[in-house]
Amino acid sequence: MQFSSALLENAVNEFARLPGIGKKTALRLVLHLLKQDAKEVNQFSEIMARMRNEIKFCQRCFNVSDGDICSICANSMRKQEIICVVESIRDVIAIESTQQYNGTYHILGGIISPLDGVGPDQLQIESLINRIRKEKTTEVIFALNATIQGDTTIYYIQKKLQSLPVRVTTIARGIAFGGELEYADEMTLARSLQNRLPVESYVNR
Amino acid sequence: MQFSSALLENAVNEFARLPGIGKKTALRLVLHLLKQDAKEVNQFSEIMARMRNEIKFCQRCFNVSDGDICSICANSMRKQEIICVVESIRDVIAIESTQQYNGTYHILGGIISPLDGVGPDQLQIESLINRIRKEKTTEVIFALNATIQGDTTIYYIQKKLQSLPVRVTTIARGIAFGGELEYADEMTLARSLQNRLPVESYVNR
Numbered sequence: 001m002q003f004s005s006a007l008l009e010n011a012v013n014e015f016a017r018l019p020g021i022g023k024k025t026a027l028r029l030v031l032h033l034l035k036q037d038a039k040e041v042n043q044f045s046e047i048m049a050r051m052r053n054e055i056k057f058c059q060r061c062f063n064v065s066d067g068d069i070c071s072i073c074a075n076s077m078r079k080q081e082i083i084c085v086v087e088s089i090r091d092v093i094a095i096e097s098t099q100q101y102n103g104t105y106h107i108l109g110g111i112i113s114p115l116d117g118v119g120p121d122q123l124q125i126e127s128l129i130n131r132i133r134k135e136k137t138t139e140v141i142f143a144l145n146a147t148i149q150g151d152t153t154i155y156y157i158q159k160k161l162q163s164l165p166v167r168v169t170t171i172a173r174g175i176a177f178g179g180e181l182e183y184a185d186e187m188t189l190a191r192s193l194q195n196r197l198p199v200e201s202y203v204n205r
Numbered sequence: 206m207q208f209s210s211a212l213l214e215n216a217v218n219e220f221a222r223l224p225g226i227g228k229k230t231a232l233r234l235v236l237h238l239l240k241q242d243a244k245e246v247n248q249f250s251e252i253m254a255r256m257r258n259e260i261k262f263c264q265r266c267f268n269v270s271d272g273d274i275c276s277i278c279a280n281s282m283r284k285q286e287i288i289c290v291v292e293s294i295r296d297v298i299a300i301e302s303t304q305q306y307n308g309t310y311h312i313l314g315g316i317i318s319p320l321d322g323v324g325p326d327q328l329q330i331e332s333l334i335n336r337i338r339k340e341k342t343t344e345v346i347f348a349l350n351a352t353i354q355g356d357t358t359i360y361y362i363q364k365k366l367q368s369l370p371v372r373v374t375t376i377a378r379g380i381a382f383g384g385e386l387e388y389a390d391e392m393t394l395a396r397s398l399q400n401r402l403p404v405e406s407y408v409n410r
Contacts, residue, residue: 002301004276005269008294011256014249018234029223031294033257034269041257044219045250051216052238052246064210064239071209089213089236096207 001027008034060131062107062124064089072104079103084141085128085157087111087150091143103141106131111144112153120156129160142170146188206232213239265336267312267329269294277301277309284308289346290333290362292316292355296348308346311336316349317358325361334365347375351393 001023003009008030015026033041057063058070061083065071072078072092082103086092092105108123132140140161144150158168174192175184184192206228208214213235220231238246262268263275266288270276277283277297287308291297297310313328337345345366349355363373379397380389389397 001298003298004263004301005260005271007256007260007271008269010252014252019237020230020233025225027295027298028225030256032224033253034260036257038257042254045254047215047219048238048253049247049250051212051235052241052243055210055212055239058209064213066210066212090232093206093208093232096209099207 061105062109062127063092063105077102081135081138082141083128083132083137083139084143086143087145095143103139108153111147111149112156113149123153125157125160128157132161132164132166137166139167139169142168144170146173266310267314267332268297268310282307286340286343287346288333288337288342288344289348291348292350300348308344313358316352316354317361318354328358330362330365333362337366337369337371342371344372344374347373349375351378 001009001012003012011030011033012023012026015021015029016023018026021029033044054066056065056068058065058073059068060073061070063070063072067074073080079102083106084095084101084103085106085108086095087108087110089107092107095101095105106124106128108125108128110118110123112118112120112123131137140157142154142157144153154170161168172195173188174195175181175188181189206214206217208217216235216238217228217231220226220234221228223231226234238249259271261270261273263270263278264273265278266275268275268277272279278285284307288311289300289306289308290311290313291300292313292315294312297312300306300310311329311333313330313333315323315328317323317325317328336342345362347359347362349358359375366373377400378393379400380386380393386394
């Protein structure tokens, strides 16, 4: 691409560095910003810088937070003795959107994946164990992606929890709501057969 | 979406206001920025603000520019007596990328479209006529989109140019390179028949 303005070119290049945004999309976004009021673009720019410079991570659950403790951990209406273990902030947002969970979270910041060079030490596993021990947690719910890495992580942490008086569960894996058996993969179908539910408990939900 | 941080939420909302970016994509982009060095995010933010605040429009052709006159208008190697009339800056970038054009541009800033409430007065048509008259332009090339609005705009400007000693042309419209006749629409096929070229001139390119 040939630009007649270095300011324009720099802005396009900055946008194009974001994941999933190519040069053409970047140009479209920059030309859109160029059409906006200067006030709005300055606000955009300021909010991005503030987000990166001022955001904190909750010292208890490692969720993003505006203060030292996130709003979920600080909320006394939530069951502080239940911890849902997730990989990333994105999973917290997904679970919160269901409005079905009323406990707290613990964000591992990744998942055990030797191929990617991620071991248990790089994740918030030590802090999770300490937290469970200190807070006398009653239940730990694993909500990790249903992959080999997810299962490995669950297995690793669960072994460390064996000596503690805490109930350890994982979210159900099975045929998705609205899914058809015919198109389900064998692994999912096999697991959902193994973990079959009594019909009463299913119907009553 | 439920956020545990207002800083995060504001950043996601800002991104989601850009065209073609939904909430989920916005979240992905913001989490990407959050993982970057603060230095890089501050640079991103600064470049966007600078772009909007410092960019100028060329006083001659209305292209984006770092100074009062854009680099194309200021380039004495280019044929200043030929003007290519385009709708937007994006078209300039597209034509410059072909590296086949060595004249100057005139950016109308839109196209005549009564349905969208855009009339000739909102476009840089008056300035184009004045420029042609003043600079003794020898050729005006219309490179507008092949739509009814594009044709209307060409017709309107061309009528105003009738009294001036300037050659008026438009870029060729026909079957795209690599295109198959079978799938071409009738309008395009009909036009490309009407505007057929002698084979010599086609082969010699």
